[in-house]
Amino acid sequence: MDHPPITVWGRATSVNVMKVLWLLDELAIPFHRIDAGGEFGRTRDAEYAAMNPNATVPTLVMPHGYTLWESHAILRYLCRTQPGGNAFYAEAPEARADAERWMDWTLASMNEPMRVIFWTWVRTPAERRDLAAAETARVAAERLWRIADAALEGRDYIAGGFGLGDIALGGFLHRWFQLPIERPDLPRLRAWYDRLRERTPYRTHVAVPLS
Structure with missing residues (x-):
């Protein structure tokens, strides 16, 4: 075939x-x-x-x-x-830059603290976990998710309409809500996550059990 x-x-x-x-x-x-x-x-x-x-x-x-x-x-x-x-990738320069800003921010800012939290709780045996480092990363990630929550005011998606900004961040968003960690109540962030989970491709490839 x-x-x-x-x-x-x-x-x-x-x-x-x-x-x-x-x-x-x-x-x-x-x-x-x-x-x-x-x-x-x-x-x-x-x-x-x-x-x-x-x-x-x-x-x-x-x-x-x-x-x-x-x-x-x-x-x-x-x-x-x-x-x-x-x-999914706007032609208008400002709309495109808005999406690209979140794509770059995902890699430059969000990637490292979320990597530490995820590896600590999902891929590291309990006896080898560095919980102090995980908590430091969680605090850093929380600060960043508060930025995203504020940016979602009046928006359904991170850059306005659904697009690459959401796809860039969506995997970390799922992990944030599924990891066994303390999380603040961020209603706009939660609504965004729930909105993404309405999309079949997101449920198929991203909103899956952590492993």
Whole structure:
């Protein structure tokens, strides 16, 4: 059986892979995913290194042979090249910049504290957990989620209409609400999370049990 034309290398439990699968599903684009990274290895194999020398996931492979790594670059590329993509990546300069600001903020600010919390509670055995570091990260993440909550005032989605800003942050949002940690009551953030969970691609690829 022939594979669908777009291939995504990366394990489904990676938050960065989730973003790409979510967008492909939103665009109704068929794809083939190959497990790589984590327990699956392969990212340091010569074949993979030729596509992505960083040994990270995801890596996108297009039918014409073009390969691309870095999840947010992949999101932008898909929106610019695939039918229907502009609906998720505004053409107007200010609207586009608004979405891109949240995409960059996800990587520059939110990524590290959420990584520490997630790895502590999900991927580290109880006897090896650094709970002090996890609490420091939780406090840092809470400050950031308060920023997002404030930005959602009068908005259904983080950059106005649903788009790449939501897809960039949505994986961390799910983890924030599912991790066994203390959380403040942030009604706008919760409403945004509930709104995303109404979307089938989000429930399929992102709002899944933590592992």
